[in-house]
Amino acid sequence: MLDLIEARETGAFLNWRHHEKVARFEALVVFLRARGVEDLQDLRTQLMLEAFRRAMQTLHGIGPKTVDYMGCLVGIDSIAVDRHVRTFARRVGVENDDYHFLRRAFCCAADLLALPRREFDAWLWRRATTSPQTQLGLVL
Template identity: 30%
Template sequence: MSYSFEINKLVNFIENRTDFNVISSNSCFYNNHLGAILADIILQAGLNYKSVVLPRVLHIYKNYNSAHNLSGTIDIIEEIGIENFPNWKNNIKTNRYLSVLKFLSENSIDTSCELAEFLNQYENAQMFLSINGIGYKTIDYFRKLMHVETVAVDRHILNFLTQANVNFNNYHGAKLIVEYAADILNISRRDIDYSIWHYMSEKQNQMSFTFEY
């Protein structure tokens, strides 16, 4: 399927939105800390980022310096327990964290930079996707934290494309449309991702306030 028409449709939609502002995405200062960045990519799905995910990520970053690599992360978890490391009791996410650590160990990946390099190979990315709960969005989100120019398609982006009446077949189609639209608009791909997330989050908050009794 050719997405040229849909890309231009999204470009026109963005250009005609007077309430849409381009916001620079933040640099991830903890992306060299394996324990923290894994907590971020594993916890973020389905949770409030600012109130639930980020405080836990920062707690790991500030309090467990030795968890900057794989061996240090494993040592800390063995000492205090997986539930206490990110301060999270949900077995699904904690087991996913352990599965990722096992994957890294089996593939001799010690740092977040090594993981980023590893995932640059298509075959390696497919192997990483075999971990239960790890999807394309997880990989793209991780790449964003590593300052790679990419878009991680989440519900906010999907809803934004729906508002723009943009058609796509799958995750990759939606990603391609948003990334190419960013290129045409001369906006960094990381920035358009964050700008859409901010725009849709604000809209959601406004709706919540409107219907609050």
């Protein structure tokens, strides 16, 4: 990747045209390399460290959702709070919109249901992106 960045071919490699997104990706690659991250295991180990997570968020355009999503991709069981999670929270009456509050709340809900957090997140996503179904009443 570093060779591609040096040759200014990252956009072509990724098939991305948006300069800012390409620059963000390149900055992330350089950041990871500078911290000795060479493979997925290294990344997983580092993402378990709060100091590393905070440092990563100093990169322009990288926030807690990106860090959490990257963690999920390397096997850390968590929930990356996106618009679907936020929409679901509003629908069920959760008024606090703080990212960290919502992540803790939904991770706790998954834990209480004894579901892997990623499965619960996938369920939330499916629920938010499908048409609401009418629940049938029981008539005795």
